Amino acid sequence: MPPRISPQNSRGGGGRGGRGGRGGPPMRGGYGSSGPALSAVAPSASAHITTVGVKRTSYGVAGTSCAVYTNHFPVKIPDSVITHYDVSLRFAVVITPSEKTLPARLNMDIIMQLQKVVAPGIFTPRAVYDGRKNLFAAVPLRIAEDGQEFDVTLSDPEAPSPANTSGKGPKVYKVKLKKVAEINPVVLQRFLEGMQSHDNDVLTAITALNVVIRMEPTQKYPFNIRSFFTDREKKDIGQGIELWRGYFQSVRPAMNQMLINIDISTGTMYKPGPLLGLCLEFIGKPGQVQFLMPSRGFPERERLRLQRFIAGIRVLTAHTGEKGRGSKTPRVVKKISSSGASSLTFQLREGGQMTVADYFQRVTNKPLRFPDLPCVEVGSGALLPIELCEVPPGQIMRKQVPPELTKNVLEFATKKPSDRLDSIRRGLGVLSYGQSDYVRQFGLHMEANADALRVNARILPAPTLKYGQQSKNPSITPVNGAWNMVDKKFYRPAEIKGWIILIYERQARFKNENADDMKQGLMTAFKDCGIVCPDSNPLVRYENGQGNIATQLRAAGNMYKDKRGIHPTLIVAILPEGGTDIYTAIKHFGDCVAGVATQCLKSNKCFRAKQQYYANVCLKINVKLGGINNIPDPLSPALEFVTDNANPAIVMGADVIHPAPGSEGRPSFTGVVANVDSASAKYIAQTRVQVSRKEMIDDLVSMTQHLLDMFRKYRRNVEKKPNIDPKRIIFYRDGVSEGQFQQVLEIEVPMIRKACENLGINPPPKITVIVVGKRHHVRFFPTSPESSDKTGNCRAGTVVDRDVGHPTEFDFYLQSHGGLLGTSRPAHYNVLLDENNFKPDALQELSFALCHVYARSTRSVSIPAPVYYADIVCSRAKNHFDPDAGLNFSDTNTQLDDQEVDSSLENFRKGFKDLHANTALNMYFS
Template sequence: MSDRSGVSGTSVFVFTNMFRIRDLPKKDFNHYNVIMKRVPDGPPAEVKVRDRRREIIHKLQDDNPAIFTSRASYDGMHSMYSVAEITQENFSVSMSKNPNAARGWFDIAIKRVNKISPSDLKKLMSPNGANNGQANSVAVNLLQIIVSQAPNIRHRFALHSKSFYINDDKVPTIGPGIQLWHGFFQSVRPVLNNMLINIDTSSAPMYKAGSLLDVAMEFMDQKEIRPFIRLFDGDRGPFALRTLKSFLKGVQVNVPPGEKKVKIEDIVLHAGYLEFEKGAKQIRVMDHFMEHHRYTLRNPHAFGVRANKSAVFPAEVCRIVPGQLYKKKLDGRATSEVIKHTSMRPDVRLDKIKKAVSSDILAYRNSPFMRDAGMNVDIDPLTVQGRRIEPPAVVYGDDRLANIQNGGWNVTRQKFRRPATIVAWAVVTFDPASSGAVTGFVREFRQEEPEIRAGNEARVNQSLLEAAQACVSNVPGKPKPSFVLVILPQNAGPLRKAVKQWGDMIEGIPTQCVRAGKYERPSDQYLNNVALKINTKIGGINSVIADRVPAAQFLTHCMVVGCDVAHPSPGVISRPSIASLVASLDECATRYHTEVKVQPPRQEAIDDIGGMLQRAIVQYRACRNNFPDHIIVYRDGVSEGEYVQVENNEIAAIQAKLDELEVERGHKARLVFIVVSKRHHVRFFPKDQSNTDRSGNLHAGLVVDTGIVHSTYIDFYLQSQGGLKGTSRPSHYIVLKNNAGLTTDQLQQLSYALCHVYAAATRSVSIPAPVYYADRLCARADFQFKPELDFANDGATDTSECDLQKWREGLGQAKLNQQMYFI
């Protein structure tokens, strides 16, 4: 709910991928709680699999048409919504094909817990209407379930999911055993005076469907069954087993009899020969399949899968169920394939969305759930008014201005604003094929040759240390070298990690890595990028915002903070989450103090944010000989449902520390706290092609703060970067605290200015530099743990609890924590 006082910029009208819900439900909806239990011979057990719950509720409604007079909408777990009054609370449903069978029965308890009226939905769109916590959540969930019910059922995706994917619209292979499915995202969003649906194209990696054995062989890069089986028997057998288990754990497969669905819990080698107790005798799995299924295993030596704690099924009889999301991290090749197949020009993307809205793909016109609710959706995207604000003046050495064109500028013939002083430097090459190319690459930076040495991968620390000592041997006082340039082979992840641990954690010497394929024939752009990073790491300043810019004047007595939290892979509970904080130490917001902490896995709230900020303030005062007048915190990674939690925890903790500072030192710093969100699906599209760049995107500097804004908080969308490939993504800024009393226009100008000072770029970036730095700091945390903890190996098959104390003791703060070592 923006305060538009003192707005600036050129007005522009744009399309957005928001569609207005023209007619909201006019009837009361009953909200029911659903408890569903299996009825075996023993005590009832709750059904937890969403697909199974959906099937049972579908059968329940088919069996009881007199009670379910209109089709109830169901979220797949415990919530059901219906205009009908369901007075009967207890039901029994048989899912067996034989209605007289004793097994296959389920008890269902349905109890009304709430009623949602049309007035409840209207409140969501009123000023301050989003502040009613749980009641609002239920009302929005009702609309979300109604909207997504028909396409999610049709394409067999979870009823609570905001995205569905289409089997017939896919890329067959993006990596071993992985496909890419295309589909659509839809999310109901109450905004001031409107109820909208945010609709976007969406894509997701999926496990390939079909033969489990074939997919496993493809994943392990094996074309013949015998070499594949032998993989698990040699010296590399344990590693191969862990690799396959990590890939397949949790995948659902259909198995005989009756193609029942089970989840893979473990991998069993030579499954056909495994013996189990059956009656009074031991029997092999292969013999069991012959006796009971009349099936002769062709490959009894191959692996099998364990499911339901003890059941074992040979891989050759298992078929992977289609439509299962691959949630693990993709490798570089697969990521490149995803980017290649998902990048769409804005006009193509909007056209695809509009066709989905007006057709049966989203089924708004034909959905029985929408029809029963009386809901209608506009088929035309919403038009909103935005503004294009001017970029700040970016200054290099000799007060020369950068010539900014659509978010980018050229640094040819520019000098650093403050070049760092280089005492001495060394080059260590671990690339055996480097030969004379290294010397030529080095001369591109400085005419005189530094100490160049060949490194030994078996003795990384010693190789680096010897080179570092040699390059300062003739320097008075023998100080540490300014930096070490390290030449790496093309694929050298573990080697790079060892180099960074030596420089960041052991010696406190900045390191800059370059890899094969880049340094042999470097482009000017690559050389500039390396130079920007080196100058920043060793204490220099590349560029600043010009003094005359109001944002720069405000920054003079302000500490700018970026915070982020990075989580382990989905399902991993043995690794902690990483919280990071960066805080500016100079008047230009170019130098930063850094800190990383561990906290419980998947916890978004930062545990010790008050203490982290307090330590940053101490460092700020040490550098500036004063306390900051203002502290602006940019917080990444917070979802809309967590705003209140952030206010009650993180903002309260920071404010308590600032109150202590006021009591102890008589200094009152005013806090501004802004959540920055990149992970959303709002996009903007030109109405007039004259407002676009070469990529078809709107020009950098687009701000939208009307029409689609929050009903409670000050918020705005800022598309700060120029178009590159595909459709540009704006960042969403939500202001949770504004003790400084800044106008929305001032907040927008300041945020846009901070997008122009990311040290390693010669273009504006998509988020303010401190947010980018906090994100980079989380990613670098792996290098700050003791190597034996192997933090990057997230233990996808490890089900042990997270030992926080072990991780806390194993995490160190970088010796370069007041230098930009993470760039």
């Protein structure tokens, strides 16, 4: 057997998905000869039907009717009963607590062995399995009424089972099956027709159909939840990583029929071949074997970085010892030893010690080529020399791609709309619905010549935007989601009373003349957009990024005050490449300590930059100093709901972000933003830290209360409005899945009401709650030049609320931005609560208008600005911590026990600093 670590003797060791739907009258509107507009009448759900969200009562009709393709394909559902079984799967003898939960791939292999070898007579035809707890059979299994248990051994040496190093023979697995339900497809058909609530029976039926269509590909290909990947199209991007093209598939309910949503996806894979080569490629030393040797000074930091990269990878051993078993059974890597194989010792069963290198020389009858290389620890402590390990193909890397390779991933994943649709169509051949025994046996059927569904759509008119009265033309109407600021002044320009420029790039790389060019570029941009800046000669200082940033900023501010008599209201910082730590320190000082606006620029971006660059910088600077860049025309029909002075409305956006998988002890961050002005263009924010991976916002009462209070004060003190209490609240919520919709209604909505009650707002505002989702695979593709922009995407303002909507609930898809690269993704809006009784047109046009008030660009964005801001606020929450406090925000995995996790979270809570009072009044997050 391979050696194991002996603690006393070892000198080494160690990121929502769209819901489908189809319905309504046939397409009659469109361009050219398409005909008149679409009907607004929607088929109504039966009165007894209960829904989580608001019931759909009508369709929108605003805009120009057109047709688009979508990546959905009709499928006929079964008409026979499906039997549902619960699966309990475990080791016959539990060796360690960590082995209680088995990987999905291993579970699939065990169930397949059960069906093919152990009990083929019972499983005829074969059942389908989701890799966890659910098994579905087209014909009831002949097992005991109270369930039946089977013993399964993966005796096939090719099967990927855990390494057996105990010498006690193959592992035995206990599989218990118990019938839990019968699924009658009638309930599913009734749901599609609007005659059945979305209850557990419907949910289970949809789950069963999804398992059916995924069963065949998951046996053939590497898979990840709902996607699987093939090597038909792949790309080596370096550092031991390959990209494989994949396919996503999901059965989605639609109005009166079921659809399969198919999309392409990208999988990151470990590069197959010798593990040694993979390791050397990852650390950037291909062919330099000696670099990995601890005796030659392999840095500990690099060893840990490499260990994080390969932890969890399965390897085959290249030696032929252990009765040939080593070359057949994949083993999972846990760690990399900090000593070489010639230095690591282990205790022999018969007594005495032996080095790992000597052991493998005895087993293989030849010495290791590189005995000073470290070993990998696998299984429950076995050590294997790196040089003897092979990485089999098709292993998904479930870690973040290194930032420097992100561009390569985007290039591979990005496809023009027409190319993406062609790939999806070709994917039908890979998915092989017609050839799959499972699909046929369960009665699912897709037409052999099925094509992407053609659906009804409309293109909404863009809102008119207003700039300052000093502008040559104060009003502008965006064209396909874009406009420019030529001859435009900001609607409300800010004033820079004093400013300083701190340069953290080396003076040899960013010289005095470059600093002068940058300063002049900013001054010109200030004048062009209307920002008032009386000081044309700011203080300019070169600083050392390795020093104490807060001390440097404070000293520069005091120096400016000594010379000019006031503290600066703006700090402009020029950062070198990779200056993330400097950026964080500057933002913490400006946002939480000094209450001064900060604007960071990358040296390579502002080096001889064009004037357009500085104009874009001014978009951010103006709102950070309290200005307003533009507003949607208050007289626009799209804005009449929020600009009605008799019924003041506040628009809120909320989001929660969570730490990377495996990052135990790090908190989640919550963000809520809201407008304070009557035009819904000026926003302020609140952010908090809370328990890791908790989706509902704990402090929503206090956050909402603060935002409502600031809204009232702004109306009273700045806008001089007589009525200051909001009568309407529009709450856009990001980041929640369909399964959490009920929680939003039961937990977060009462918190909003409580905040209103605490402020004595009477009558209480009427609330509308809309969940905005982007984590879905629904795409739209133009069918004619009139519905296409110059990138081949659907035009900005394309809305679909019929053919791929929920069968009974008020939802819609809105593609609010013009295309740039690849295929644009529409946002999916689900209306959970609507006390304001919005008509579909009103809510769709309002949402589209709010996508045009994002202060940082002169393009409409993909989701309403308040939701976008909430996401940014969450992402920047780490700037609320003192960078010198030593809190760890890296995305690498950490292994902590429960007590350490609690302590770590408490440290984050204590270290979290509130915004400075000055910063909290402005859009610091822009």
